[in-house]
Amino acid sequence: MDVFQIEGGHTLNGSVSVGGAKNAALPIFAATLLTGETCRIEAVPDLTDIRFMAKILRYLGARVDQTGPHSWEIEAKEVHHRAPYELVRQMRASVCLLGPLVGRLRRAEVSLPGGCVIGPRPIDLHLKGLSRLGCTIDVRNGYVEVDGSGLRGDYLYLGGRHGPTVTGTANMVMAAVLAPGVTRIESAACEPEVVDLCQMLVKMGAKIHGIGSHYLKIEGVKELKGCQHSVLPDRIEAGTLLIAGAMTHGEVTVENVVPGHMRALLDTLESCGVECEIFPDQRQITVKKNSGEYKPVEIITLPHPGFPTDLQAQMLALMSLTPGLSFITERIYPNRFMHVPELLRMGAHISMEGASAVVKGVDQLYGAPIMASDLRASAALVIAGLAAQGTTWIQRIYHLDRGYESLESKLNALGAKINRVDESLLPSELLEDA
Ligand SMILES: CC(=O)N[C@H]1[C@@H](OP(=O)(O)OP(=O)(O)OC[C@H]2O[C@@H](n3ccc(=O)[nH]c3=O)[C@H](O)[C@@H]2O)O[C@H](CO)[C@@H](O)[C@@H]1O
Numbered sequence: 410m411d412v413f414q415i416e417g418g419h420t421l422n423g424s425v426s427v428g429g430a431k432n433a434a435l436p437i438f439a440a441t442l443l444t445g446e447t448c449r450i451e452a453v454p455d456l457t458d459i460r461f462m463a464k465i466l467r468y469l470g471a472r473v474d475q476t477g478p479h480s481w482e483i484e485a486k487e488v489h490h491r492a493p494y495e496l497v498r499q500m501r502a503s504v505c506l507l508g509p510l511v512g513r514l515r516r517a518e519v520s521l522p523g524g525c526v527i528g529p530r531p532i533d534l535h536l537k538g539l540s541r542l543g544c545t546i547d548v549r550n551g552y553v554e555v556d557g558s559g560l561r562g563d564y565l566y567l568g569g570r571h572g573p574t575v576t577g578t579a580n581m582v583m584a585a586v587l588a589p590g591v592t593r594i595e596s597a598a599c600e601p602e603v604v605d606l607c608q609m610l611v612k613m614g615a616k617i618h619g620i621g622s623h624y625l626k627i628e629g630v631k632e633l634k635g636c637q638h639s640v641l642p643d644r645i646e647a648g649t650l651l652i653a654g655a656m657t658h659g660e661v662t663v664e665n666v667v668p669g670h671m672r673a674l675l676d677t678l679e680s681c682g683v684e685c686e687i688f689p690d691q692r693q694i695t696v697k698k699n700s701g702e703y704k705p706v707e708i709i710t711l712p713h714p715g716f717p718t719d720l721q722a723q724m725l726a727l728m729s730l731t732p733g734l735s736f737i738t739e740r741i742y743p744n745r746f747m748h749v750p751e752l753l754r755m756g757a758h759i760s761m762e763g764a765s766a767v768v769k770g771v772d773q774l775y776g777a778p779i780m781a782s783d784l785r786a787s788a789a790l791v792i793a794g795l796a797a798q799g800t801t802w803i804q805r806i807y808h809l810d811r812g813y814e815s816l817e818s819k820l821n822a823l824g825a826k827i828n829r830v831d832e833s834l835l836p837s838e839l840l841e842d843a
């Protein structure tokens with residue numbers, strides 16, 4: 410296993426480009442099962458999650474070829490209905506296979522996704538939705554078995570305790586596009602990644618109205634065709650890089666972004682006193698050099714267009730070096746604070762009050778051996794390591810590779826000093842079984 414060795418204290422400067430969004434590319438890959446024709450997908454980030462999804466699609470019978478560093482061609486002439494635990498457990502987003510399998514085959518058997526350190530991630534809304542669409546569902550031996558022979562359009566309400574469900578919406582849309590009749594989805598998620606998926610489905614011949622809103626109307630069609638689609642830029646990678654720039658008080662231009670997808674972050678950064686210059690036409694955002702101190706903020710994570718939970722950990726890292734008291738509340742995953750104990754090891758002052766972190770900014774973080782627990786927690790620890798005094802060792806960075814393509818190369822090109830080294834090169838006192 411690889412670990413990161415980060416020498417802190419280097420200011421980031423320069424330009425960096427973000428790739429396609431993982432959270433759009435994964436359901437988009439799943440959507441290719443809805444047609445026997447070829448789909449060409451561009452701007453696909455090179456991530457372990459993408460490789461897992463490609464492996465699952467191949468297992469299900471599709472031809473899946475990587476035709477370039479970020480281009481894939483998928484043709485699902487024949488599709489099987491069963492996605493086994495050995496493959497599905499590696500990646501939560503494989504739940505997105507349910508919708509397309511039911512749409513295409515009227516049948517699906519997909520292992521329930523494995524546990525997740527960011528807290529419980531039930532799929533009751535997915536199952537409720539499919540059953541409203543005329544499917545019969547059995548959860549047995551860890552598998553969701555769906556008989557979709559009665560699939561037809563209907564009215565669905567997809568709101569849950571924590572708001573609309575993102576992959577649940579993707580699943581319902583993918584089942585509904587081939588369901589006879591009309592499906593109306595109320596309280597649909599309107600994340601840009603859901604919009605991107607819907608736009609691809611429209612290219613394939615789907616009839617979807619209200620894209621980008623909380624109310625979707627889908628008129629089922631008999632079949633879909635192949636398409637060419639380019640995945641939208643990753644707003645979470647972009648946000649992570651902007652926060653990294655701010656954390657080191659450098660001047661960083663992030664390219665290939667859609668500023669309109671990032672309003673909540675940009676507004677929060679402005680409240681912190683982090684100056685950002687936005688160039689929507691050039692699809693660029695520059696975080697400006699600021700040698701002074703930032704201001705504390707209150708952040709509440711919410712469904713889009715609210716502040717994204719996937720940037721909570723990174724902002725918490727920034728707030729740990731911001732004088733005063735910041736309050737960060739999780740409304741999506743109340744337990745998504747696994748980065749907090751690791752930041753404490755670096756000298757941060759954070760206390761937990763239920764689903765809120767109270768962050769008292771300190772003058773300095775210090776390098777330490779720390780452990781990544783999940784994807785965005787890993788990103789937060791990298792950001793903290795960049796600004797810390799001394800060397801930070803981060804173990805279990807495989808979490809990071811799920812969702813960031815060559816993060817260390819991108820940061821090093823901006824002036825960071827991050828080495829990816831084999832765990833065997835860790836100082837012996839840091840080895841897990843030492
Ligand atoms: C692959 C992908 O796109 N992942 C994103 C997606 O995850 P994902 O789609 O899994 O997240 P959801 O939007 O479904 O979850 C939102 C909230 O609803 C709850 N819930 C969800 C479904 C359900 O059936 N019942 C239920 O109670 C969840 O536990 C959570 O509290 O959206 C999350 C919220 O923006 C992001 O953090 C993830 O990065």
Ligand SMILES: C=C(OP(=O)(O)O)C(=O)O
Nearest residue numbers: 432501502719784785812
């Ligand atoms: C939680 C995330 O991903 P996933 O839903 O794939 O676990 C994420 O992207 O931050």
